[in-house]
Amino acid sequence: MKINNLLSHLGIQNTNYGSCFGKDCWISTNNQHISSINPTTGETIATVEQTSNTSYKQVIGEAEKSFLKWREKPAPLRGQLIRDVGNLVRENIEPLGELIALEMGKIKREGIGEVQEVVDICEFAVGLSRQLYGLTMHSERPGHRMYEQWHPIGPTGIITAFNFPAAPWAWNAIISAVCGNTVIWKPSEVTPLTAIALQNITNEIMSDHKEKAIFNLITGTGSDIGSTLVNDKRIPLISFTGSVKTGRIVSTQVAKRLGKSILELGGNNAIIVTKDADLKLTSEAILFGSIGTTGQRCTTTRRIIAHKSIINELIETILDKYKNIKIGDPLCNTTTMGPMISQDSINKMLQAIETAKNNNGLVIYGGQQLLDLGPLFVEPVIIKMNDQIPLLYEETFAPILYIMEYNDFDEAISLQNSVPQGLSSAIFTSNLYDAETFLSTRGSDCGIANVNVGTTGAEIGGAFGGEKETGGGRESGSDAWKGYMRRQTVTINWTKKLPLSQGIDFSQKEID
Numbered sequence: 001m002k003i004n005n006l007l008s009h010l011g012i013q014n015t016n017y018g019s020c021f022g023k024d025c026w027i028s029t030n031n032q033h034i035s036s037i038n039p040t041t042g043e044t045i046a047t048v049e050q051t052s053n054t055s056y057k058q059v060i061g062e063a064e065k066s067f068l069k070w071r072e073k074p075a076p077l078r079g080q081l082i083r084d085v086g087n088l089v090r091e092n093i094e095p096l097g098e099l100i101a102l103e104m105g106k107i108k109r110e111g112i113g114e115v116q117e118v119v120d121i122c123e124f125a126v127g128l129s130r131q132l133y134g135l136t137m138h139s140e141r142p143g144h145r146m147y148e149q150w151h152p153i154g155p156t157g158i159i160t161a162f163n164f165p166a167a168p169w170a171w172n173a174i175i176s177a178v179c180g181n182t183v184i185w186k187p188s189e190v191t192p193l194t195a196i197a198l199q200n201i202t203n204e205i206m207s208d209h210k211e212k213a214i215f216n217l218i219t220g221t222g223s224d225i226g227s228t229l230v231n232d233k234r235i236p237l238i239s240f241t242g243s244v245k246t247g248r249i250v251s252t253q254v255a256k257r258l259g260k261s262i263l264e265l266g267g268n269n270a271i272i273v274t275k276d277a278d279l280k281l282t283s284e285a286i287l288f289g290s291i292g293t294t295g296q297r298c299t300t301t302r303r304i305i306a307h308k309s310i311i312n313e314l315i316e317t318i319l320d321k322y323k324n325i326k327i328g329d330p331l332c333n334t335t336t337m338g339p340m341i342s343q344d345s346i347n348k349m350l351q352a353i354e355t356a357k358n359n360n361g362l363v364i365y366g367g368q369q370l371l372d373l374g375p376l377f378v379e380p381v382i383i384k385m386n387d388q389i390p391l392l393y394e395e396t397f398a399p400i401l402y403i404m405e406y407n408d409f410d411e412a413i414s415l416q417n418s419v420p421q422g423l424s425s426a427i428f429t430s431n432l433y434d435a436e437t438f439l440s441t442r443g444s445d446c447g448i449a450n451v452n453v454g455t456t457g458a459e460i461g462g463a464f465g466g467e468k469e470t471g472g473g474r475e476s477g478s479d480a481w482k483g484y485m486r487r488q489t490v491t492i493n494w495t496k497k498l499p500l501s502q503g504i505d506f507s508q509k510e511i512d
């Protein structure tokens with residue numbers, strides 16, 4: 001689709017308001033604008049007015065008001081609204097995927113995959129709307145019943161990163177909404193247009209259901225409006241997706257006001273390749289894991305830990321794949337890798353390559369800027385690392401693949417677990433012992449551990465998140481919904497007596 005047609009199809013103008021609580025409820029206070037820049041060309045796609053203090057107050061006020069009503073709606077009826085959101089997103093899957101490619105720079109096929117994830121989570125949430133179950137327990141007291149129930153927690157703040165402009169919103173907003181909360185989304189200031197397009201879709205559905213302010217949008221920089229949201233006592237839960245550095249600030253500020261946070265922070269993910277791995281399968285997973293989204297996924301494969309007996313053959317197999325990568329316009333169907341997001345990201349990548357080279361690292365593929373294609377294009381790089389240097393403990397958000405070798409399996413696990421982040425991990429092996437050891441308590445310490453499946457591209461049905469500096473949060477499937485609700489333990493006495501727990505005798509008789 002032509003860019004102008006694409007934008008108008010999704011309800012985006014040249015200049016847009018960035019604060020909203022429903023259809024015809026976009027607010028303007030003449031605040032400054034941010035620009036959404038196409039990383040492929042460097043051109044401004046459109047501008048968005050940032051949320052001011054006044055518009056912030058209005059959005060939060062509406063979200064609070066709407067929460068009081070929405071929480072009373074039976075969950076299965078809330079699910080019907082979510083089902084309609086999912087259907088409208090499905091109808092727009094192609095243009096939304098294109099918009100993500102245009103604004104963020106991931107290839108269109110991945111953009112569409114990201115929108116599919118939004119549809120999938122809506123379907124999951126519809127089923128969830130008939131569950132949200134609690135447990136019952138046996139009481140130690142006769143004639144008593146105990147159970148736990150889950151209530152919506154309140155208006156939820158969602159702050160998201162640039163590299164997934166749609167899916168993490170859905171993991172949080174859709175699940176939180178089906179739980180009975182209203183949500184206030186602060187997307188990355190780098191990708192506000194995808195957020196506006198999704199807000200337009202939820203606006204349509206809220207209006208069809210005679211609702212508003214269930215899904216709300218505020219826009220602007222993290223240090224400004226993001227920080228306002230994080231410090232707002234009316235918001236009991238902040239779900240934050242972003243770097244470890246920002247996550248530290250956000251979690252400290254939320255903890256200071258004794259709010260709850262869900263943290264989805266950076267990763268530094270490795271694949272262990274044992275001597276009996278299927279190298280064809282392994283290299284396919286490594287290719288998608290290392291250059292998908294131009295190496296800018298939290299689950300990007302950044303480290304390969306390969307047994308010394310197969311490392312050379314593995315490198316040859318990976319190189320064969322790397323040589324066929326097509327770098328270019330992410331909207332072109334044959335492209336496999338688009339641009340990076342910013343000059344700052346390019347600088348960090350080039351700096352990391354220099355550091356590796358200065359520390360006994362050997363560049364075996366790529367790493368050059370491709371200025372002919374545009375200022376933000378680079379070749380992905382493969383570096384053979386002979387020493388464990390501090391660089392390997394950092395997440396450089398770029399298509400950098402470090403390869404290192406191991407001798408015995410315990411050493412491989414220890415290398416895999418040596419980094420401060422704990423998001424995703426994988427092993428490629430046909431050895432049952434190694435696979436099970438990797439999954440055992442002395443194996444991977446990450447939130448995600450895969451066998452013969454790469455580190456990236458998780459399905460929505462499982463709980464997504466990581467340990468250590470990745471923040472410990474869980475989102476999306478399984479029982480991650482519990483993070484958006486408050487748990488209440490209930491004891492009911494249906495007798496005429498009041499026995500105390502632990503057998504305490506509190507009668508007024510005299511005690512010798």
Ligand code: NAD
Pocket residue numbers: 159160161162163164168186187188189220221222223226227230241242243244245246247249250264265266267297298299395397423465470
């Ligand atoms: P970032 O930390 O720079 O920004 C993330 C968000 O935080 C943005 O919306 C930004 O505006 C906001 N922000 C910045 N300062 C803030 C403040 N003081 N208070 C409140 N909000 C603030 O991250 P990024 O560059 O957009 O994204 C890349 C990072 O995100 C990588 O580290 C990546 O691994 C991580 N990430 C993690 C996951 C996950 O699920 N674990 C998913 C996607 C991205």
